[in-house]
Amino acid sequence: MSGMPFRYLHFVNARIDPLLFVSIGVAGFLLHQRERLATSRRAVPLNGDERLRRPLLLPIHTLIMRKAERWWQGVKAPTRAEALYTIMLQGPASYCYIPNFITSADETRLLNKVYQAPQSKWVTLSNRRLQNWGATTPKEGSTTAIAHPLPDWLNTTAISIRNTAIECMNDTNNTTKGIPRVFAETTPNNCLINEYLPGQGIMPHLDGPAFKSAVSTVTLGSHCVLDFYHKDKGAGRDVDPDFSLLLQPRSLVIIHDDLYNNYLHGIKEVVQDAVQKSSILNWADAGMDTDELTSTGETAILLRETRVSLTFRVAAKLSKLNLFGKRRE
Numbered sequence: 001m002s003g004m005p006f007r008y009l010h011f012v013n014a015r016i017d018p019l020l021f022v023s024i025g026v027a028g029f030l031l032h033q034r035e036r037l038a039t040s041r042r043a044v045p046l047n048g049d050e051r052l053r054r055p056l057l058l059p060i061h062t063l064i065m066r067k068a069e070r071w072w073q074g075v076k077a078p079t080r081a082e083a084l085y086t087i088m089l090q091g092p093a094s095y096c097y098i099p100n101f102i103t104s105a106d107e108t109r110l111l112n113k114v115y116q117a118p119q120s121k122w123v124t125l126s127n128r129r130l131q132n133w134g135a136t137t138p139k140e141g142s143t144t145a146i147a148h149p150l151p152d153w154l155n156t157t158a159i160s161i162r163n164t165a166i167e168c169m170n171d172t173n174n175t176t177k178g179i180p181r182v183f184a185e186t187t188p189n190n191c192l193i194n195e196y197l198p199g200q201g202i203m204p205h206l207d208g209p210a211f212k213s214a215v216s217t218v219t220l221g222s223h224c225v226l227d228f229y230h231k232d233k234g235a236g237r238d239v240d241p242d243f244s245l246l247l248q249p250r251s252l253v254i255i256h257d258d259l260y261n262n263y264l265h266g267i268k269e270v271v272q273d274a275v276q277k278s279s280i281l282n283w284a285d286a287g288m289d290t291d292e293l294t295s296t297g298e299t300a301i302l303l304r305e306t307r308v309s310l311t312f313r314v315a316a317k318l319s320k321l322n323l324f325g326k327r328r329e
């Protein structure tokens with residue numbers, strides 16, 4: 001009877017000094033806080049209706065606790081739940097996803113044009129190939145682009161994007177989300193074409209300063225999961241994205257304002273994407289095939305094929321110089 005507890009107490013009294021007690025207490029508190037935060041992240045429902053039921057004013061002690069938790073963890077970026085909440089509130093101003101923006105015939109025609117381009121047009125990078133058309137920047141990081149017209153086969157799509165942006169802005173029923181003002185004002189004058197084989201992707205990044213803060217992308221050939229990471233949090237191989245958009249073949253996505261300026265975007269280098277309803281912002285519009293879905297209807301495995309993306313942008317500033325360095329009339 002006297003054995004274990006007594007010996008244990010004796011051990012504690014004799015060997016453990018108060019500093020160690022305090023350290024154990026602090027470590028316990030830290031672990032508890034970490035678990036609490038992880039649980040609250042997992043528990044936050046990601047669909048809009050649940051979010052709308054959240055109280056607008058949180059009790060002061062909850063706010064203080066949240067601040068303390070963030071400070072405690074040294075995390076400046078918003079949590080996943082907060083990021084999604086923000087994006088849902090600002091969502092209507094941040095992206096516009098339009099399934100089947102082009103027909104299958106247009107998709108084939110555009111793909112043929114891409115592959116008919118002279119070999120010299122392709123720039124081969126380690127993880128993808130690209131072509132650059134229209135107004136182009138002389139070097140990386142330039143803020144001024146040199147004016148050059150888009151070829152007709154791309155200009156047709158650029159004009160449809162502008163018309164769509166105008167429709168979006170006039171859409172009083174708000175069936176198309178977002179107000180892609182940049183494209184309503186100006187027809188895109190640059191198109192970057194990226195080709196990704198299965199297993200290829202693009203590291204998370206922000207687009208450079210040469211273009212206005214909106215980007216519109218037509219997806220050809222295969223789907224893509226475009227991941228977003230808040231810029232304060234950063235991104236790396238072991239960092240989970242805050243959320244993603246599922247871009248289906250023939251769709252158009254316009255990303256602008258908050259989503260464009262404050263989130264890095266990237267595509268993972270994988271041969272298949274495991275997608276979940278809870279992390280895909282446009283799940284409802286993504287037109288998932290029922291045979292791709294698991295029995296719950298909330299996850300799917302999508303096998304990648306070759307994807308070609310046409311990314312249209314508006315150059316922020318056009319140089320008065322032509323390609324040969326001479327001033328235009």
Ligand SMILES: O=C(O)CCC(=O)C(=O)O
Pocket residue numbers: 192194202207217224226265309311
């Ligand atoms: O292929 C895409 O959809 C994204 C391309 C992209 O982000 C870029 O070229 O900057």
Ligand SMILES: [Fe+2]
Pocket residue numbers: 205206207265
């Ligand atoms: Fe980009």
